[in-house]
Amino acid sequence: MDKLTISQTKVGNPAVLKLTGEIDAKTAPDLKLQMELIIGNGSTNIVLDMANLSYISSAGIGVLNATLKFLKEKSGEIVLSGLSKEVKDTMDLMYFTKKIKIFPTVEAALSSF
Amino acid sequence: MKVVKENIIFLDPTLGSLVLLRSEIRKFVSELVSKQLQNRIIFSLDEIVTNVIEHGGILSLDQKIEIRILEYTDYLCFTVIDFGKPFDPTKYTGADSKQKLASGADGGFGLNAIKKVASLHYTRLVAENKNKLDLHFRKDNHG
Numbered sequence: 001m002d003k004l005t006i007s008q009t010k011v012g013n014p015a016v017l018k019l020t021g022e023i024d025a026k027t028a029p030d031l032k033l034q035m036e037l038i039i040g041n042g043s044t045n046i047v048l049d050m051a052n053l054s055y056i057s058s059a060g061i062g063v064l065n066a067t068l069k070f071l072k073e074k075s076g077e078i079v080l081s082g083l084s085k086e087v088k089d090t091m092d093l094m095y096f097t098k099k100i101k102i103f104p105t106v107e108a109a110l111s112s113f
Numbered sequence: 114m115k116v117v118k119e120n121i122i123f124l125d126p127t128l129g130s131l132v133l134l135r136s137e138i139r140k141f142v143s144e145l146v147s148k149q150l151q152n153r154i155i156f157s158l159d160e161i162v163t164n165v166i167e168h169g170g171i172l173s174l175d176q177k178i179e180i181r182i183l184e185y186t187d188y189l190c191f192t193v194i195d196f197g198k199p200f201d202p203t204k205y206t207g208a209d210s211k212q213k214l215a216s217g218a219d220g221g222f223g224l225n226a227i228k229k230v231a232s233l234h235y236t237r238l239v240a241e242n243k244n245k246l247d248l249h250f251r252k253d254n255h256g
């Protein structure tokens with residue numbers, strides 16, 4: 001799996017985006033655009049289902065961090081679910097796991113709102 | 114020090130090359146080190162090459178980025194050679210990642226993260242007008 005596929009599996013607020021593949025400097029703008037679209041449609045709480053995400057670069061974490069800050073200013077939030085050990089380790093290296101909420105499943109993430 | 118295995122990869126200086134980079138590194142290291150270290154190596158090289166592509170100012174697709182991979186008994190060495198403008202990552206002293214995260218920054222976290230998992234050595238190849246960066250990873254580095 002080398003590209004990033006983004007599908008919205010729940011509309012409304014909270015919304016759920018399922019990410020499949022890899023987020024790097026080329027695909028991170030696709031994630032940014034998709035989150036901007038659902039925020040534009042009124043969602044301020046977003047669950048990112050990362051169970052099928054195999055890689056994330058700092059560009060991806062940058063998109064998440066900037067969007068998280070934007071949503072928190074609107075009393076919203078991004079939370080993550082289903083991270084692989086490797087994706088979580090990458091986030092740990094950049095201290096991002098100290099800043100964002102992580103849940104084992106989408107259901108657990110949704111119940112946090 | 115005896116070289117156990119080696120490979121060389123040449124990449125176009127485009128973000129579309131990152132998939133090939135990760136694939137080739139994954140193939141090389143898959144049987145050699147833990148999954149965690151595999152991911153850290155892939156992450157580090159992906160970040161370094163991304164930085165060259167985005168900030169190196171390379172103007173021609175002919176100016177390939179060269180990645181040399183050497184396996185030694187105790188460690189792996191990755192050498193990135195590029196035609197980008199001079200940049201020594203070992204001297205990079207930007208704000209730390211915690212400060213950047215707190216400010217809502219959307220970038221600038223990668224290099225600090227690499228320094229936590231790899232030792233870096235930079236050389237400017239003046240005659241060839243290239244940068245050369247070595248990244249060393251101990252095979253027993255499990256974080």
